[in-house]
Amino acid sequence: MEDRIVKLKGLELENFKNVKYGKIDFKEDRETGKISNILGIYGQNGSGKTSVINALYLFRMVISGQKLNPNFCNFISCEKNSAALGFEFRIIDKGETYRVFYKFELRKTYKSGAFPDDLSMEYNEMLDLSENIGNNVEYNKVTDINNNSEMNLEKDKVLGMDEHRIISVHDDKDITVEVFREKLSYSKWEENQWRKSITIVDYDMDDEDYTFRPIKNYREAANSTDKKVGLGIAKGLSQENSTSFIFSPKTFSLLLTSFAKTSPENSKILAILRNFAIFNIFVIQNDELGAITSNRMIPLSFMLENKKVNMRGNIGLNLFGLSVIDMDKLETVKKILEQINVVLNTLVPKLKIEIKNYGKETLSNSKEAFKVELLSVRNGRKIPLKYESDGIKKIISILSVLIGMYNNENILVAVDELDAGIFEYLLGEILEILSKSAKGQLIFTSHNLRALEKLNKELVVFTTTNENNRYISLNNAKVGNNLRDFYYRGIMLGGQKEDLYDETNKYEINYAFRKAWMLGNGNS
Numbered sequence: 001m002e003d004r005i006v007k008l009k010g011l012e013l014e015n016f017k018n019v020k021y022g023k024i025d026f027k028e029d030r031e032t033g034k035i036s037n038i039l040g041i042y043g044q045n046g047s048g049k050t051s052v053i054n055a056l057y058l059f060r061m062v063i064s065g066q067k068l069n070p071n072f073c074n075f076i077s078c079e080k081n082s083a084a085l086g087f088e089f090r091i092i093d094k095g096e097t098y099r100v101f102y103k104f105e106l107r108k109t110y111k112s113g114a115f116p117d118d119l120s121m122e123y124n125e126m127l128d129l130s131e132n133i134g135n136n137v138e139y140n141k142v143t144d145i146n147n148n149s150e151m152n153l154e155k156d157k158v159l160g161m162d163e164h165r166i167i168s169v170h171d172d173k174d175i176t177v178e179v180f181r182e183k184l185s186y187s188k189w190e191e192n193q194w195r196k197s198i199t200i201v202d203y204d205m206d207d208e209d210y211t212f213r214p215i216k217n218y219r220e221a222a223n224s225t226d227k228k229v230g231l232g233i234a235k236g237l238s239q240e241n242s243t244s245f246i247f248s249p250k251t252f253s254l255l256l257t258s259f260a261k262t263s264p265e266n267s268k269i270l271a272i273l274r275n276f277a278i279f280n281i282f283v284i285q286n287d288e289l290g291a292i293t294s295n296r297m298i299p300l301s302f303m304l305e306n307k308k309v310n311m312r313g314n315i316g317l318n319l320f321g322l323s324v325i326d327m328d329k330l331e332t333v334k335k336i337l338e339q340i341n342v343v344l345n346t347l348v349p350k351l352k353i354e355i356k357n358y359g360k361e362t363l364s365n366s367k368e369a370f371k372v373e374l375l376s377v378r379n380g381r382k383i384p385l386k387y388e389s390d391g392i393k394k395i396i397s398i399l400s401v402l403i404g405m406y407n408n409e410n411i412l413v414a415v416d417e418l419d420a421g422i423f424e425y426l427l428g429e430i431l432e433i434l435s436k437s438a439k440g441q442l443i444f445t446s447h448n449l450r451a452l453e454k455l456n457k458e459l460v461v462f463t464t465t466n467e468n469n470r471y472i473s474l475n476n477a478k479v480g481n482n483l484r485d486f487y488y489r490g491i492m493l494g495g496q497k498e499d500l501y502d503e504t505n506k507y508e509i510n511y512a513f514r515k516a517w518m519l520g521n522g523n524s
Contacts, residue, residue: 005092006276006410007035008441009099012086013470015077017051022470024052026441027458033097035090036459038435041445041471042452042487043463044501048470049445053416055085056283056443062104062179063277065249068242070176073108082107082180091272097189100269101197104244105181110174178239180205182246186269200266201255203245211235212245217266221258230254247274276410279312282401284415296320298374298385298393302336303404303411312404319386319393322371324361330370340399347426352377353385353396391421404440411440419448428454435459452484462487464498472497 010025027036041049054075061068076083086103182203187194203212210218211231222228234250237243245251252274259267282301297316304311315333317323325333333355341352358371374385376392385393398415405411419427427446432454434442452460457477464472475496477486491501 003094004272004410005090006272006280007090008412008443009035009088009090011052011055011088012084012103013048013051013055014084014086015080016055016083016085017048017075017077018046018467019048019051019470020077020467022048022051024461024471035441037438037441038431038455038459039441039443040431040451040455040460041443041463042447042449042460045447047463047465047502048467049463050286050416051470052443053283053285053414053445056281056412056414057285059085059087059102060277060281060283062244063102063247063274065243065247065252065274068106068177068179070111070242072106072242073175073177076106076108076177084181089273089276091269093268093272098269099187099189099194100273101183101185102273103181103183104179106177107180108175109178109180111176176242178205178242179244182244184246184270184273186265188265200259200263200269201246205235205239205245217259217263220262221255223258227254227258246270276412279310280408280410280412282312282405282411282413284398284401284413286416298397300333300336300396300400301398302332302339302400303408304332304335304339304400305404305408317372317374319374319384322358322373324363324369324371326363326367326369330355330357330372333372336400339403340396343399343403344396347395347430348392350378351392354382356382389421391423394421402434402442405442406434406438406440409439412443413440414443416445417447418444419446419451422448424448424450427451431455449484449487452487453482455483457483457486462490462500464496464500465502466498469498 008026009028010023012024013019013022024039024041026039028034041052043049058068058072058075082105084103084105086101089100089102091098091100182201183199184201185197185199187197189195199214200217201212202214207213211222212218218231222231230250231254234248234254235245237250238245238248241248246255252270256267256270259270282303284301297318297320300315300317302311302313302315311332315325315329315336317325317333337353337355344351344353354375354377356373356375358373361369361371363369375382376385376388385396398413401411401413405413427448428450431451435455457474460483461471461473463470474483474486474490477483487500490496
């Protein structure tokens with residue numbers, strides 16, 4: 001066991017997309033305290049599965065101190081002005097155990113600042129406009145948060161509503177999003193009980209008296225005029241740049257150095273949580289996987305560790321044509337392929353992936369680069385990877401981080417639609433192995449129910465039709481029950497705390513197909 005372990009214990013969503021309220025917990029063994037390493041999310045289309053993946057992506061951006069794209073305002077439920085996300089982590093550091101809670105709230109605002117009271121009516125009218133006037137609604141392609149090329153997946157990407165697209169309204173171009181409340185607190189396990197929760201930072205952008213509370217902690221951090229001014233500037237910058245206040249570079253640095261002298265545990269928890277988010281969380285969203293299905297490119301999410309260096313991130317390579325990459329990236333891709341080929345050959349027998357180097361090319365900045373292409377190799381026959389199935393390309397894309405998650409207990413991987421394109425028997429085998437042997441954590445959404453035959457009931461949550469209680473575990477499912485059959489019975493017969501399926505009628509569907517054809521051909 002490592003000296004330091006960080007695990008996600010639970011998360012809460014409020015007014016986030018189509019989830020008015022939902023809470024999910026990783027199960028904890030009462031005897032050992034071990035937190036489960038797999039969580040599958042199942043439910044009908046449009047029921048809030050992807051919202052969990054989006055929430056983790058947003059958490060990673062906020063904790064990393066990154067600027068939030070204005071289009072993130074579409075994560076907020078359309079009839080609400082704000083949304084809240086809460087996360088609970090379990091941290092073990094050199095024998096000491098902590099429960100850490102972090103919650104932040106987003107709200108829609110003008111780019112120049114929050115809405116004043118006299119504009120609230122106008123703002124609500126704009127929200128109504130976005131719902132009711134279809135002609136004013138346009139669908140924009142997802143773009144990189146750093147305004148780089150849409151094809152470049154080496155940077156983090158934005159995923160908004162409706163999976164691959166983000167809804168915007170012409171009149172709302174000046175609307176953005178800001179993190180206006182944050183609270184970071186923890187509780188320590190001592191003498192066989194959780195001690196009283198201690199608040200590190202409680203931030204409210206609208207608090208005019210103190211930059212943050214508790215006042216004691218604020219005074220520790222602002223113990224000089226320069227630091228007090230610095231915190232004030234950091235507050236203004238976080239509002240202007242749509243970043244977290246606590247984890248913006250300036251605030252984080254001030255808090256870390258100040259608390260290190262007066263409250264070492266505060267400083268330690270801040271550092272551990274931020275490092276975990278930046279280096280150990282991998283979120284695979286549908287925009288990345290959409291690049292595969294459209295045959296544009298393959299994003300390689302990777303995690304490589306050795307005695308000299310630890311490398312994590314994404315590298316995007318073209319599928320349709322050659323990629324031009326520098327020497328460092330070429331060497332990294334070679335290491336990634338060497339790593340994943342070991343496992344790939346056991347998942348898809350006799351298959352391995354190679355990179356073909358077509359020679360050097362000089363870039364516009366005079367640096368040397370290489371033209372390369374990924375090849376699929378079976379029984380000595382080589383073909384461009386673009387001709388392989390979407391399922392194989394999907395496995396290749398995420399395999400490196402799954403290897404990392406299997407071997408490193410501090411890795412959290414979240415994958416939307418894990419089952420897409422993957423043979424269901426193979427999917428079941430992979431999930432069974434990960435649930436029994438993986439050290440890290442995996443959160444995934446899926447429509448394929450094969451996994452329900454392989455996973456313990458405590459490793460799966462289901463979406464409901466109740467937007468005020470969006471996620472539940474199944475009642476009365478016993479060890480040995482076929483969870484797949486049990487879920488079907490819950491859909492058809494009920495018996496759960498909430499309805500699992502918004503009922504559809506096959507006769508109505510049949511009639512609707514015929515009626516739509518008649519309408520489309522001018523017949524009423």
